[in-house]
Amino acid sequence: MAVGSTRPCLFCGSVGVKLTKEHVYPRWLYRALKPPGIGDTVTGSWKGHEVRQMKGVDIRYGGVCSGCNNGWMHDLEHAFRSVMLPALTGEAALPGHALRLDKGVQQVVAAWGVKTWLLLELALEHMRHAAVRSDTVLTYLYRHHRPPDEVQVFLGVAPAPWESFSEFSTIGIPRSPKPVAALSLLTIGKLAFYFFVPEILAGSRSANPLQLGGDMTAALSQIWPYQVAEIRWPPAAVLSREAIKGVFL
Numbered sequence: 001m002a003v004g005s006t007r008p009c010l011f012c013g014s015v016g017v018k019l020t021k022e023h024v025y026p027r028w029l030y031r032a033l034k035p036p037g038i039g040d041t042v043t044g045s046w047k048g049h050e051v052r053q054m055k056g057v058d059i060r061y062g063g064v065c066s067g068c069n070n071g072w073m074h075d076l077e078h079a080f081r082s083v084m085l086p087a088l089t090g091e092a093a094l095p096g097h098a099l100r101l102d103k104g105v106q107q108v109v110a111a112w113g114v115k116t117w118l119l120l121e122l123a124l125e126h127m128r129h130a131a132v133r134s135d136t137v138l139t140y141l142y143r144h145h146r147p148p149d150e151v152q153v154f155l156g157v158a159p160a161p162w163e164s165f166s167e168f169s170t171i172g173i174p175r176s177p178k179p180v181a182a183l184s185l186l187t188i189g190k191l192a193f194y195f196f197v198p199e200i201l202a203g204s205r206s207a208n209p210l211q212l213g214g215d216m217t218a219a220l221s222q223i224w225p226y227q228v229a230e231i232r233w234p235p236a237a238v239l240s241r242e243a244i245k246g247v248f249l
Helices: 025-035 066-070 072-087 103-123 133-145 215-219 241-248
Strands: 019-023 039-046 048-057 060-065 099-102 152-157 166-174 181-188 191-199 222-224 228-235
Touching: 019 066, 025 072, 025 166, 048 099, 060 103, 066 072, 072 099, 072 103, 072 191, 099 103, 103 133, 103 152, 103 166, 103 181, 103 191, 103 222, 152 215, 152 228, 181 241, 222 228
Parallel strands: 039 166
Antiparallel strands: 019 060, 039 048, 099 228, 152 191, 152 222, 166 181, 181 191
């Protein structure tokens, strides 16, 4: 923990303030998911390579000021948890327990997902030797409490069998020589996020919006920018490992 740090806050850009070590996976999340028997393992990959498995989920990133950590980020955690806990544990996938997510909730879930994913990218950069860095997106989250409209967020169900607390994979589009966008899958418990972020490299040209195809269409619902006033979770189909491998490996 640093007091009067010369490093700016990752979100608000403040300099000379105390920077805290933000829990990428909040402690309430681990407590909620551990009892059902989901292993405390995080698996990550970049461009289909350098897959890492880490025991324990006490992953922190020390670049967030206490004002952000204890302010809007705290409020975002509370808003997300109050609605999506049944989805994370799988309770909402039981008959008669489906969730109905209106536009306001879709915005909260999208903001929480993007925030968590980008912090995870940065916190594990030393292990994966690469990370998606998007200062523009992080600053926008701070100012507006929602992702930019250019960022697409989809929501689905993590494929079974699923034994890890969390898994994530990220690729650049195109994969070579110079990506103009990032595509990432992040699962936490029974919940799956699918992110498409254009212009991940400075000076790159704009990428066209992502169009889902095949099995992905029925398995993922776009929540940002929202397409409909209300979506249902879980969606009609579950993501298959075959479909995931076809994209990320």
